[in-house]
Amino acid sequence: MARTAEVPQDLGSFLASLLESGAVDALMCPKFLSEGKVAHALIPRNGSREGLAPLFPFMPANGGRVVSRFTTEDPVDRPVAVVLRPCEIRALVELVKLEQAHLENLYIIGLECGGVYPMEKMTKEKGETHGEAYLDALRKGQVPQGVREVCRACDLFQPTGADVVISIIGRDKPQVAFLTEKGLELASKIGLETQEGEVFTPQSQALLEAKAANKTKLLESMKERIKGYQGLLEVFGKCIGCHNCSKVCPICYCKDCFFESATFDYEPLSYTQRVDKKGALRVPMDTILFHLGRMTHMATSCVACGMCEDACPMGIPVAQVFKTVGADVQELFEYLPGRSLQEELPLTTYRPVEFTEVEE
Numbered sequence: 078m079a080r081t082a083e084v085p086q087d088l089g090s091f092l093a094s095l096l097e098s099g100a101v102d103a104l105m106c107p108k109f110l111s112e113g114k115v116a117h118a119l120i121p122r123n124g125s126r127e128g129l130a131p132l133f134p135f136m137p138a139n140g141g142r143v144v145s146r147f148t149t150e151d152p153v154d155r156p157v158a159v160v161l162r163p164c165e166i167r168a169l170v171e172l173v174k175l176e177q178a179h180l181e182n183l184y185i186i187g188l189e190c191g192g193v194y195p196m197e198k199m200t201k202e203k204g205e206t207h208g209e210a211y212l213d214a215l216r217k218g219q220v221p222q223g224v225r226e227v228c229r230a231c232d233l234f235q236p237t238g239a240d241v242v243i244s245i246i247g248r249d250k251p252q253v254a255f256l257t258e259k260g261l262e263l264a265s266k267i268g269l270e271t272q273e274g275e276v277f278t279p280q281s282q283a284l285l286e287a288k289a290a291n292k293t294k295l296l297e298s299m300k301e302r303i304k305g306y307q308g309l310l311e312v313f314g315k316c317i318g319c320h321n322c323s324k325v326c327p328i329c330y331c332k333d334c335f336f337e338s339a340t341f342d343y344e345p346l347s348y349t350q351r352v353d354k355k356g357a358l359r360v361p362m363d364t365i366l367f368h369l370g371r372m373t374h375m376a377t378s379c380v381a382c383g384m385c386e387d388a389c390p391m392g393i394p395v396a397q398v399f400k401t402v403g404a405d406v407q408e409l410f411e412y413l414p415g416r417s418l419q420e421e422l423p424l425t426t427y428r429p430v431e432f433t434e435v436e437e
């Protein structure tokens with residue numbers, strides 16, 4: 078149970094009221110750029126509130142990464158509300174632990190998330206035509222057709238770590254729940270009356286079970302697919318080495334990526350020697366090494382948001398692979414990325430005794 082309220086008008090007006098009332102000085106929220114196209118926007122109190130689209134079912138960038146862009150060095154100096162999906166909040170928490178973001182002065186408004194469509198749908202079609210079918214599925218507590226594969230299998234779509242939660246699944250009208258002192262402070266500043274209520278509906282809980290079952294199936298089939306070197310070769314064989322997948326990943330934050338360093342600028346002789354030895358050489362080289370390296374760097378923190386898969390021009394199921402590998406690695410370390418600021422990052426935590434079975 079929590080303090081809850083029905084959204085008085087529409088969700089956009091509710092968010093705009095946070096600015097109008099002076100409860101916050103800025104709002105970060107997806108906003109229409111043009112017909113059917115959205116992007117995250119940071120809107121000041123005197124900025125335009127037209128076209129706020131918190132529920133628009135696309136993720137042009139992982140919002141956790143966007144927040145990190147303006148809080149890397151220092152916290153924001155005034156109150157800012159940020160509207161984020163659960164995997165964006167979890168990415169943000171990981172980025173705070175990686176010293177790439179600050180949470181002070183932020184009010185996190187978490188969306189109960191029905192998933193997002195691949196970006197291709199937004200660029201090729203008029204996005205808002207999907208809105209009604211999407212919301213209709215959520216009202217019925219179903220997975221909307223055509224959302225990203227990792228969203229179909231996402232059992233973490235109910236936000237954690239948020240001050241305010243917007244619940245939409247199984248409801249005709251969105252409900253807001255104020256979960257923290259900071260959240261309640263916002264409710265009082267905009268003069269919203271709250272009452273005791275459940276944060277999520279029974280339909281949402283049923284969807285959780287359905288998605289958990291989808292996840293089990295996805296992990297099982299992907300594990301089979303990527304078995305051994307041959308399996309990796311089949312999945313990543315089409316990779317053209319563009320590194321789009323790491324560029325859009327909220328967790329791959331390094332400014333100078335090792336895989337783009339001079340280490341991989343080989344002498345011409347090195348190519349000819351390899352050609353002589355193998356008979357033929359696949360270029361660009363090191364594509365599998367890149368994926369294995371990326372996995373070792375960030376599998377413990379992968380929040381399975383799907384950005385990498387969306388950005389892949391070759392249709393490689395990158396996020397499904399990372400979700401599968403990440404699930405195993407995270408289980409080994411008993412770590413769930415983004416669950417808590419207090420949980421230490423496995424790769425930077427020294428434990429004198431662990432994995433003793435490896436030595437046996």
Ligand code: SF4
Pocket residue numbers: 136162163164165190191192193225227228229231233234381382383
């Ligand atoms: S993975 Fe998909 S369903 Fe899960 S929180 Fe992210 S966008 Fe929503």
Ligand code: SF4
Pocket residue numbers: 322325326327328329378379380381382383384385386395396399400
């Ligand atoms: S590896 Fe892919 S799924 Fe995982 S956090 Fe990065 S972009 Fe998201």
Ligand code: SF4
Pocket residue numbers: 315316317318319320321322323385388389390391392393395
């Ligand atoms: S985005 Fe796709 S093609 Fe580009 S490096 Fe990643 S897996 Fe390879």
